[in-house]
Amino acid sequence: MHKSEIVIAGDLSSPEFRLPVLRFSGRGTGAPRTYIQAALHAGELPGVVAIHKLIPHLLAAEARGDILGDIVIVPKANPIGAAQWFFGELQGRFELASRVNFNRDHPLVPLAELPSLTENIAALPPADQLKRHLVSMAAACDLVLDLHCDDESQLYAYLDAEFWPAARDLAESFGLEAVLLSDGNSSAFEEAVTYAWRHGDLGGRSAWHEGRISLTMEFRGTRDVDPETAEKDALGILSFLKRRGVVAGTPDRNEPFTGPVAGLDxxxxxxxxxxxxxxxxxxxxxxxxxxxxxxxxxxxxxxxxxxxxxxxxxxxxxxxxxxxxxxxxxxxxxxxxxxxxxxxxxxxxxxxxx
Structure with a gap:
């Protein structure tokens, strides 16, 4: 595993922000490339602890030579929001400077223009720098998991309708209780990634979504943070990676999906x-x-x-x-x-x- 940091320049008197990135290199087998991030809304921690439990499994797989496809992980994707504490409470959903949701207004660019996102980036406001770095890393991959949580909720996911029913393997890996299908019209992170894919070279695919997935996973509620649940969710991620051929081995979880599937409308x-x-x-x-x-x-x-x-x-x-x-x-x-x-x-x- 290789660790690095992306430095996000502050503005005015703001300090710089640092974004840790973990990378596992695949064996070059042509396996899918994977991007996983958590806590884009800085106070949503179930995905953070799931990644914490996932890393030892990936380190063990790396030691065995079982990592087949490159994996990029951003365990805490929002250092700006994580610094926004007021009256004893974390305000990690909206950027205070712009009042914009950290999971809105992500750049919508064609796949070929991804490199331009990080050109002269330090001149931009910190939140825009953050969003550009995240989208540029994610859209360069094939499988993108953006880990969130709701207030009190089932375990469910938002994903573009084009990914269903091919994404049933994801539902079975995590034991999803519901799937909500979007239409790709927002500027949320997952849909900024699909925008790049829609407007890019097929790369030998028969359709832009073939062999790809970009989704928002809602890991239940904000208080669902405990070691047993985190380990179960980590095994869900690992099982999905095994099903998609990113990691060698037999999936650890296989739970039939019987929940509702509903378009956002x-x-x-x-x-x-x-x-x-x-x-x-x-x-x-x-x-x-x-x-x-x-x-x-x-x-x-x-x-x-x-x-x-x-x-x-x-x-x-x-x-x-x-x-x-x-x-x-x-x-x-x-x-x-x-x-x-x-x-x-x-x-x-x-x-x-x-």
């Missing part, structure tokens, strides 16, 4: 109609029917007549649930994967939420 965003304390009546993973009670919002403590009941807009499965227990009007409460078109349109840019 079929994900029901259940939002709070009023402000109040949240009393959830349904948990993640539960199947619900239209009109079924999901939660009660306590708007006037001591006066039950003012309670507001939130019901399911359609049949489906609860994929995520907000971790906050006080919400404002319009705040998201749940995401439900369904077989019906969502009752509300997506925001411009293609993402479900900011």
């Amino acid at each position: 079929y994900v029901q965003m259940v939002n709070a109609p009023v402000a109040g304390a949240v009393l959830f009546e349904k948990n993640i993973g539960m199947a619900v029917t239209a009109g079924e009670r999901l939660a009660v919002l306590v708007t006037e403590p001591g006066n039950p007549d003012r309670d507001h009941v939130v019901t399911a807009p359609t049949d489906g499965v609860i994929v995520t649930r907000v971790s906050a227990r006080f919400v404002r009007p319009g705040d998201n409460l749940m995401k439900i994967a369904s077989s019906e078109l969502s009752h509300q349109g997506r925001k411009p840019g293609g993402a479900l939420e900011d």
Whole structure:
């Protein structure tokens, strides 16, 4: 394993930021090249600890000569967000200088123009430097795993619809509980990678997506950080790499996938109609029917007549649930994967939420 650092120049009086990169060299067999990163939203740690548990497995495979394809790993992909602490809390989702989500506004360039992303890069704002470095490394690979987590959620993934059902091997490696299919219209990291692939030479492929995958993995909720879960997730990553021929050997996990598969336009965003304390009546993973009670919002403590009941807009499965227990009007409460078109349109840019 080779360790290096990418230096991101600061602006104004800001210090420089350092981005550690771990690389395993394959045996030159023509196996897929893999890129894995975690904590692009700096406070989302399940992917970080999964990588921590994965590294010993890869070191052992390296010692055996079982690494067939090059592997690039960025264990903590956002040193800028990791430095944003206010009033004792990490603010790692949005860059404070621009107020832009760290997983939005990634550069959309054709594959052949990847080298241009890092030219004269130090003159750019730090967050733009970071995004350019990450996309340039990832889009040069064939398999790209961007590890995130939600508030409270099932284990699920976002991926371009073109990758399904070929990505079922990934679902079986991780034991995914749901798959959400995007349409490639946003500037999120995973879709910046697919943009480069879509607008590049096929390299002998019959289609741009053949033998490739770029996805956002949501490793459950922010509090799902423990050694047993991390080891299980590490074995999921390793199993996927073995299935795709990046690492030699038999996959360690094989769990039949039976969860919902829903396009983003079929994900029901259940939002709070009023402000109040949240009393959830349904948990993640539960199947619900239209009109079924999901939660009660306590708007006037001591006066039950003012309670507001939130019901399911359609049949489906609860994929995520907000971790906050006080919400404002319009705040998201749940995401439900369904077989019906969502009752509300997506925001411009293609993402479900900011």
